[in-house]
Amino acid sequence: MRRSIRFIFRGMPREISAFDPSITLLEWLRLEASATGTKEGCNEGDCGACTVVLAKTDGDRIRYFPVNACILLLGQIDGAELLTIEDLAKDGTLHPVQAAMVRHHGSQCGFCTPGIVMSLFAAFHEAPRPPDREAIGTALAGNLCRCTGYRPIFDAAFDVLSDLPEDRFSESNASRLEALRALEDDRGIVIGNEDRFFASPRHLDELAEMIARHPDATILAGSTDVGLWVTKKLAPLKRVIALGRVAALATVVEGSDSVFLGAGVTLAKALPVLERIDPDLGTLMRRFGSAQVRASGTVGGNIANGSPIGDLAPALIALGATLHLRIGKESRILPLEDFFVAYGKQDRAPGEFVTGITVPRPEAETHFRCFKISKRMDEDISSVMGAFRISIENGAVSGARIAFGGMAATPRRALRTEEALVGAMLANPHDWMGAVQALEADYQPISDMRASARYRARVARALLGKALTEIAGSSRATRIVARTPIGEVRHG
Ligand SMILES: Cc1cc2nc3c(=O)[nH]c(=O)nc-3n(C[C@H](O)[C@H](O)[C@H](O)COP(=O)(O)OP(=O)(O)OC[C@H]3O[C@@H](n4cnc5c(N)ncnc54)[C@H](O)[C@@H]3O)c2cc1C
Ligand code: FES
Ligand code: FES
Missing domain, CATH: 1.10.150.120 ([2Fe-2S]-binding domain)
Known part of the structure; x- marks a missing residue:
């Protein structure tokens, strides 16, 4: 067991063996390291004033990830090189x-x-x-x-x-890679005591045992939700168990029928993988938060937080995804839609955690579409998010899985709409009307600051119509930016 975190700062290894489990990286930088070049703006991951870069090893390469220091916890930077604005210019020469x-x-x-x-x-x-x-x-x-x-x-x-x-960073790639590798070890980290600690286990068994032993501890993945509990709700975290160093949770397995994403896979890493399942998932993920949020936030965190407006859940429910959970030595798998029980309540026992998710690829003759509606194009939470997996046989709908976010207290399937759609002729929009109307029976959305109930209901109907119009192959314009051709991957 290691009793300190280690990272590279200002070109030198740095070791810290005592810190509060909820201290953010920004607090450490500005208040303890006197590195005030990094600014605090919103303190909630939105404005980017606090952006710093974490350089990490990836095989023989160093990768550079922009992150929001305001919501990342200090303990999460173990093993990385922390680069701030002060690092860029050297000897009077600007980067x-x-x-x-x-x-x-x-x-x-x-x-x-x-x-x-x-x-x-x-x-x-x-x-x-x-x-x-x-x-x-x-x-x-x-x-x-x-x-x-x-x-x-x-x-x-x-x-x-x-x-x-x-630049001088690429020129020193080899020596910096060596310095980063020297930080790697196989030990779990615990800073603090049983009452108040920041822990970062290295192995899945160790993690499972620790979460089972401390079922009230905060499970920390990317901290893009948890960080805001600290900075906005001013909720100090007493016991934190971080997932970031458990390699098994960062696994991606791309099979011919399905894809497995470990719970700790970052949204940035998931983006191209999901885009290879369907281009709409790439478009969705590119609008998920920002580069900073995607570099830290994880697939598991987006599901486990149980948010009714999380972007991944409706898309993955429509695709028929299954969720993998573990408690102690026991594992179980359940359909993703069954995980969301009620607002703020998920099917997860104390001491249990999400290990990953399996996402089936749509079969031949099955079409997928998903659409995020938010007030801003970039870095905004959905008002409504609709996802549709529609199978077609002889011109008629033979099967449908439809899920929405923002329409109920949890991400939820539109079961009555799905039923009403089966048998509808794709070429005849009048045939779709029963399904479009059934949406009213499936959802009674609420009004809140993001959208009114009336707007949400109208948007949901429009999104279903848009998905069917596109799948029917209509030449009507349905998008401002065209759907990416299948197989073509755009920039992350
Ligand atoms: C600026 C900003 C923009 C955002 N934009 C979007 C957006 O566009 N779309 C969207 O859906 N969300 C958005 N979010 C919300 C957030 O980024 C996502 O929900 C993200 O996926 C959370 O993942 P995380 O790894 O950061 O979770 P964390 O913050 O680490 O954890 C979130 C919750 O899940 C629990 N948890 C995490 N991992 C596990 C696990 N494996 N097992 C059990 N419990 C676990 C934690 O205990 C916590 O309760 C945004 C957030 C910010 C700050
Ligand atoms: S201070 Fe605004 S994103 Fe961090
Ligand atoms: S707000 Fe700083 S330069 Fe525009």
């Missing part, structure tokens, strides 16, 4: 990203600038070359600039991302 921002007048208030530069620094190492507008928008969607500075920021991004990703 190419910084120089491009200066050249194009991309910095005005300067408060959002460190975060924007760090997002672009991650993109400098990760984004495809040559860049296109979409890739740059994807890289910057988690960084707000409120003084209308986006055009010069985009200009700076286009300019610097047209260069090859060569």
